[in-house]
Amino acid sequence: MTFAKQTASILAIVAVSATSAAARDNVQVAGSSTVLPYASIVAQLFGENTDFPTPVIESGGSSAGLKRFCEGVGENTLDVANASRRIRDREIAACAENGVTGIIEVRIGYDGIVFASQRQGPGFTAFTPADIFNALGAKVLKDGAITDNPHRTWAEANADLPQVEIAAFIPGTKHGTREVFEEKVLLVGCEATGALDAMIASGMSRDAAEDACLDVRQDGRSVDIDGDYTETLARIDANPEGVGVFGLAFYENNADRLKVATMGGVAPTTETISSGQYPVSRPLYFYLKKAHIGVIPGLKDYAQFFVHDQIAGPGGPLANYGLVADPDLAKTRARIEGEVTMDSGI
Amino acid sequence: MTDMNPDKARRSASLHRPDARTRRRNAAEKRFRACGLAAILLGLFFLLVLVATILRNGAPAFTRTVLEIELTLSPAQVDAAEAEVFKTRAYAQLFIAALQDQLETRGLDVAFDAGALERIVGQPGGTIRAHFQANPGQIGEPVVFELAASSRVDGYFNGRVSRATLQDSRFLQASDLDLVDALADAGILRRAFNLTFLTGADSGVDNPGGAGIGAALVGSVYMMFVVLALALPIGIAASIHLEEFAPKNRVTDLIEVTISNLAAVPSIVFGILGLAVFIQVLHLPQSAPLVGGLVLTLMTLPTIIISTRAALKAVPPSVRDAALGVGASQMQAVFHHVLPLAMPGILTGTIIGLAQALGETAPLLLIGMVGFVARGYPEGVVAGFTEPNSAMPAQIYTWAARADAGFYDKAWGGIIVLLVFLLTMNLIAILLRRRFERRW
Numbered sequence: 001m002t003f004a005k006q007t008a009s010i011l012a013i014v015a016v017s018a019t020s021a022a023a024r025d026n027v028q029v030a031g032s033s034t035v036l037p038y039a040s041i042v043a044q045l046f047g048e049n050t051d052f053p054t055p056v057i058e059s060g061g062s063s064a065g066l067k068r069f070c071e072g073v074g075e076n077t078l079d080v081a082n083a084s085r086r087i088r089d090r091e092i093a094a095c096a097e098n099g100v101t102g103i104i105e106v107r108i109g110y111d112g113i114v115f116a117s118q119r120q121g122p123g124f125t126a127f128t129p130a131d132i133f134n135a136l137g138a139k140v141l142k143d144g145a146i147t148d149n150p151h152r153t154w155a156e157a158n159a160d161l162p163q164v165e166i167a168a169f170i171p172g173t174k175h176g177t178r179e180v181f182e183e184k185v186l187l188v189g190c191e192a193t194g195a196l197d198a199m200i201a202s203g204m205s206r207d208a209a210e211d212a213c214l215d216v217r218q219d220g221r222s223v224d225i226d227g228d229y230t231e232t233l234a235r236i237d238a239n240p241e242g243v244g245v246f247g248l249a250f251y252e253n254n255a256d257r258l259k260v261a262t263m264g265g266v267a268p269t270t271e272t273i274s275s276g277q278y279p280v281s282r283p284l285y286f287y288l289k290k291a292h293i294g295v296i297p298g299l300k301d302y303a304q305f306f307v308h309d310q311i312a313g314p315g316g317p318l319a320n321y322g323l324v325a326d327p328d329l330a331k332t333r334a335r336i337e338g339e340v341t342m343d344s345g346i
Numbered sequence: 347m348t349d350m351n352p353d354k355a356r357r358s359a360s361l362h363r364p365d366a367r368t369r370r371r372n373a374a375e376k377r378f379r380a381c382g383l384a385a386i387l388l389g390l391f392f393l394l395v396l397v398a399t400i401l402r403n404g405a406p407a408f409t410r411t412v413l414e415i416e417l418t419l420s421p422a423q424v425d426a427a428e429a430e431v432f433k434t435r436a437y438a439q440l441f442i443a444a445l446q447d448q449l450e451t452r453g454l455d456v457a458f459d460a461g462a463l464e465r466i467v468g469q470p471g472g473t474i475r476a477h478f479q480a481n482p483g484q485i486g487e488p489v490v491f492e493l494a495a496s497s498r499v500d501g502y503f504n505g506r507v508s509r510a511t512l513q514d515s516r517f518l519q520a521s522d523l524d525l526v527d528a529l530a531d532a533g534i535l536r537r538a539f540n541l542t543f544l545t546g547a548d549s550g551v552d553n554p555g556g557a558g559i560g561a562a563l564v565g566s567v568y569m570m571f572v573v574l575a576l577a578l579p580i581g582i583a584a585s586i587h588l589e590e591f592a593p594k595n596r597v598t599d600l601i602e603v604t605i606s607n608l609a610a611v612p613s614i615v616f617g618i619l620g621l622a623v624f625i626q627v628l629h630l631p632q633s634a635p636l637v638g639g640l641v642l643t644l645m646t647l648p649t650i651i652i653s654t655r656a657a658l659k660a661v662p663p664s665v666r667d668a669a670l671g672v673g674a675s676q677m678q679a680v681f682h683h684v685l686p687l688a689m690p691g692i693l694t695g696t697i698i699g700l701a702q703a704l705g706e707t708a709p710l711l712l713i714g715m716v717g718f719v720a721r722g723y724p725e726g727v728v729a730g731f732t733e734p735n736s737a738m739p740a741q742i743y744t745w746a747a748r749a750d751a752g753f754y755d756k757a758w759g760g761i762i763v764l765l766v767f768l769l770t771m772n773l774i775a776i777l778l779r780r781r782f783e784r785r786w
Contacts (some may be wrong), residue, residue, distance in 0.1 A: 026721070026734055028632055028714070037551040037749065041717035042624050044550035046470040047720065049433045056734045058717035076629050228747040253749035255513040310432040317435075320516060321552050 019317035024075050027055035027302050031065025031082030032176055033228055034111060034247055035284050038318050039082055045317065050305070052298030057082075062176035066287070072097035073291045080288045084111065084176030087287055090226065092342070102290035102341040106303055106333055108312050110324035112248035112273040113180055113280045116258040121240045121288045123169050124154075126262045127281070131158045133189025135166050138215035141195040146202060149217045169235045169244040172226035180282040181245060182214040185263075188279070233257070238344045248273065249322020273324045281324065290341050303336045349437050400761050401679075406504040407759020408776050410540040411495040413467060417474070418488045434471030441470050441493075449529075456528040457559060465518050466526060466535075468496035469553040484702055494542070494555025496536060497752035499526055506751060513565055523744055543759060545605070548720040548741060554752030559760045560666070565635050565715070565735030566704060570771075572639025572731070573646055573703050578696055580643075581650035585662040588651075589658040590680050609648035616645045617709030625713060631736035641709045646699035653695020657688040658748065677737035689782040697775040707739045738764045 013171055029039060039057045047054030056067075063081040069081035069089060082262055086103070095103060115132070134140050135159035140149050154161035190213030192194045200208035216222050225232045225244075232244040233254060243261075248268055260268060263280055272278040286306070290320040291328040293300045305311060312318050315324045326332065334340075364372065408703040419440060423724040428438035442463050447460070471494040478485055494500070501507035512520050522601045529535040546558020563678045622642035624630045630637050670681035710716050715736050724730035738745070738760060 024631060030714070030717070036718065040548075040720075041550035041552050043718055044472070044553070044720055045432070045434060048475060049431070054720045054722070056714065056717065056719050056721070058633075058714050060711075076625055076632065229749065230747050250749040252515060253517070254751070255515055256507070256511040305431070308431055310430075310435065316432075317550075317552060322608075 011189040025297055027054045027079050027296060027299050028058075029055055029080040029082060029286070030058035030060055030068055030078050030086040030144065031060045031080075032062040032284070033095075034062075034084040034175075034177060035082035035108070035286065037249065037321065038108065038284070038323055039306075041287070041317055041321060042302075042311060045311065046298075046305050050298065052301060055080075055298075061174045063174060065157065066091050067094075069283040069287060069289075070098055070100050072098045073100055073289060075296070079292045079296050080302070083285045083287065084272065084282065085179055086283070086285060087342075091206065099204070100289060100291075101343065103343075104288050104290055104303070104339060105156055105342050106286050106307060106336060107283050107326055107328070108286065108307060108323070109318065109326045109329075110273055110281050110282055111269045111284050111322075112270075112278060112324060113177060113184075113282070114246050114248055114251050114268045115223050115261045115263065116236070116246050116251050117243045117261070118236055118240050119257055119259045120340055121242075121259070122164050124162065124259070124261050126160070126265065128158075128192070128264050129185045129189035130192040131161060131189070132185050132332065133193055133195070133213070136168055136170070136216055137186060137190065137195070138217045139195070139212060141193050141198050144198075146198050149219075152221075163239040167239055168222045168241045169232045169242055171226050171232075171245055174226060174284055176282075177217070177245065177247070178344060180265055180280065182283075184280045186216070187213050207332075247322070248324070252322050270319065270322070270324045283326070284323070290339055291303055293339060300336065300339075306332070307332050307336065309333075347356070349777035361383050370463070398552060400758060400765070402541040403564075403755065404758035404760075404762040406545055406755040408540055409504075409537045410543070411500040411503045411535060412492045412538045413445070413470075413535055414490065414492050415441075415445055415448065415534060416490050419478065421485050424485050427475075433732065434469075434475050436471070437474040438464075438467070438471035441474060441491075442467060451561060452532065454525075454528050454532065456524050458525045462519070462522045462525055465516070466496055466499050466529070467523055468494050468499070468555050469550075470494075472553075472556065473645065475568075492538060494553075497554045497750050499535070500555060500752060503530075503535075503758045504524060504755075507676060507756075539548055543756065544763070547722040548718060548736065548744070550718075550720075551748050551750060551753075554750050554756060557753065557756055559738060559741055559756075559763050562738050562741035562760075563763065564723060564730065564755075565638070565719075566737045566767070568730045568735070569639040569642055569737060570700060570704060572636060572644050574696075575725055576640070576643045577646045577650050577699065581647055581696075582654055584647075584678055585651050585654035586685070589655050589685070590676065605648050605651050609652055612708070613645050613706050614708040614712070616641050617712035619644065621708060621712045631732050631734070633719055633736075634732045635715075635735050635737075636731040637713050638710055638715050638730075639736060641713060642703040644708060645706065645709065646703045649699040649702065650692075650695050653691045654688070657691025657695065658684060660691060682702070686782065690779045693775050693779050693782070697772060700771060704768060704771070705739050707737075707743050710737055710740050716744060718744070738767070 013019070036057060036059045040076070043055045043057050046052065062085055065078070065081040066083060066087060084253045087103070092103070095101070104217070108118070115127055135151055135154055137149055139146050140151070142150055151157045151166060152163055153163055155163040169318060170181060187210060194208055196213055199212055200206060204212065225235070229250040231247050232246060236242045236244045237259070246258070248302050251260055263278060266272050266278045268278045273281045288299065288303055310316050312323065312325060313329055319325050377745070387684065423440055427433050427440065430436045442460055445467070446460055447588055470491070473493055474491065477489065480565070496518065498507050498512070507634055509520060509523055512518065512523070514520055526535060541557060542558045544558060545560040546556065547561035549556035588598060588601065620637060624637045624640055665683050665687065666679050669683045670676070674682065707716060719734050719736040721734050724733045724735065742757050742760040742764065745753040745760060
């Protein structure tokens with residue numbers, strides 16, 4: 001039974017080395033699938049340019065990443081959580097409950113959210129938040145009254161838009177992108193069309209009315225995409241009349257297949273996003289545990305490398321891929337250098 | 347009736363001339379056979395379509411567009427590059443400057459600038475730095491590099507990008523294609539076999555030319571080894587005990603039902619279990635093939651136990667009786683006679699279980715093996731179990747979700763590698779089965 005003996009001895013070696021190798025030598029990251037491409041670029045460069053091993057970056061969404069991040073401190077927990085939105089107060093509280101205090105916030109840049117359709121499809125070239133709200137809101141203002149959304153075609157929502165059936169593919173609720181879509185498009189559109197005022201006038205409180213503005217119609221004309229942008233792209237490919245929500249970088253990479261629409265008359269480019277003219281954009285973040293600095297080799301170096309001017313700054317590989325550089329990058333660098341945590345109030 | 351027409355009765359009783367009922371039965375038989383044949387042909391047709399699609403879409407992954415250029419770096423240049431934070435960019439710029447020099451001396455009749463060259467060359471810095479780190483003696487000597495061109499140039503060569511579809515962007519501009527054509531004529535740009543794809547690790551999303559499935563393949567091999575080393579002995583031991591030794595009572599019935607149910611449990615459940623037990627309680631490393639293998643072992647065990655029990659059941663009882671009759675102990679009867687005869691069936695079951703485990707992504711999602719895991723090859727055989735790594739199906743899934751269409755080819759190419767790996771595993775199983783096969 002030499003095979004059994006060999007197997008047993010190999011397994012024993014593995015078990016011993018697994019316990020002795022518990023000192024993890026790589027940075028472990030998880031979180032937003034929007035930040036993942038940028039993080040993967042940085043991770044590869046970090047591995048190529050330093051003596052540290054390449055960090056492991058998992059995806060799964062901002063909320064899922066932050067939840068795992070807040071599970072505790074120790075080598076079998078995450079070092080860094082990527083997020084396409086800011087960490088929420090209740091997430092900080094959940095972190096604190098599990099002993100995760102001293103979170104360092106790092107803003108890496110901005111990401112634009114664009115509306116795009118098939119290149120050869122109908123002429124979706126200009127949207128306003130009001131158009132999107134009228135087409136996709138659950139309840140809209142029609143003939144002076146709040147009703148369930150009656151619009152079947154884009155032209156019914158706005159006569160300037162093509163006369164085709166409404167079919168929109170928007171990010172699902174587990175994506176950080178959804179929140180930006182709701183706040184910067186639906187809510188703005190709700191106000192612009194007067195639906196918000198009408199809801200308040202009908203006796204709703206302001207908060208309830210704002211919540212009602214964020215509801216998306218459930219009759220199948222608006223489809224939540226829980227996967228990646230590639231899934232949205234596949235849906236657009238299959239549906240010539242579909243309109244999808246993408247990240248700017250994803251659109252630019254697939255500009256030969258997609259046609260982007262302006263929002264409120266502004267075309268999405270890195271320039272219009274960084275100047276704030278293009279309205280639908282959001283900052284991207286990652287969060288790291290101060291307690292892990294010095295324990296996990298290369299953690300602080302990874303953070304410093306990420307926001308180095310040559311990496312995340314203008315003209316760097318991240319900007320080249322589609323990230324809109326953060327003008328305040330120097331401040332972020334100083335914060336990492338001094339290991340300034342969020343609770344220190346700076 | 348027969349009395350009234352004896353002639354007719356005799357005729358219908360003839361074996362040479364079938365009567366109406368026989369004809370109907372024969373027709374039914376023919377229809378049934380035709381249905382069976384049609385089913386097989388349909389299956390073959392779909393298999394053919396599938397294989398053709400995979401081969402057509404995956405073939406581009408095995409070649410890539412490379413720039414072949416001779417580069418000489420002086421020690422001073424290397425030192426200056428090493429002093430930077432972003433060293434690989436410094437190397438890339440040295441490379442572009444050298445390329446520009448060489449093109450100018452050659453006298454290309456197309457106007458170009460460094461910006462256009464930068465858009466064409468892709469991400470050469472990492473490869474160049476790695477080469478000089480590994481061979482410091484070659485600093486100062488001319489070295490011929492074969493470096494992957496950028497994703498869109500690669501697309502132009504394999505037909506994914508054309509002048510008609512190219513949108514001017516910072517990735518590549520239509521005017522750059524003239525330069526690309528000129529470089530191709532000069533023999534600097536050409537298609538070459540993509541060894542990096544077979545041996546390399548994953549690369550960042552802006553560098554499809556540098557991505558490879560080799561590291562993920564190693565991860566899969568390690569996981570399969572863990573599964574084989576654990577699931578096979580545990581599975582066989584459990585089946586032998588249940589089949590040959592355990593008394594038939596309520597407890598064993600319950601165990602039997604549980605095993606059958608476990609075989610039908612979705613694999614993601616085992617992933618959650620693995621996360622909770624192996625990582626959070628036992629503190630095994632995250633993203634490690636060891637944990638992946640353990641999770642897949644849990645998933646594979648029921649399959650192996652069920653098929654092993656079926657194989658043991660199929661051994662005729664006379665073999666056991668004869669062995670016991672000539673004085674063998676029960677253990678001797680099992681190990682000397684029953685198990686060898688059941689071995690082909692056990693191997694078949696094991697290979698089905700392994701194949702299932704090889705293609706599994708869902709449980710790996712939860713233990714951190716899906717995402718960007720580009721560690722490269724493990725340092726040493728034992729470290730391979732504990733160092734972070736991905737697995738082939740996870741790697742394919744990751745590539746398919748990336749924005750750059752260059753990775754889409756890679757995903758298809760990865761499927762080919764995965765299938766070849768699977769076929770090799772099956773081949774080994776068939777060879778082993780041939781060796782173990784005994785007739786009685």
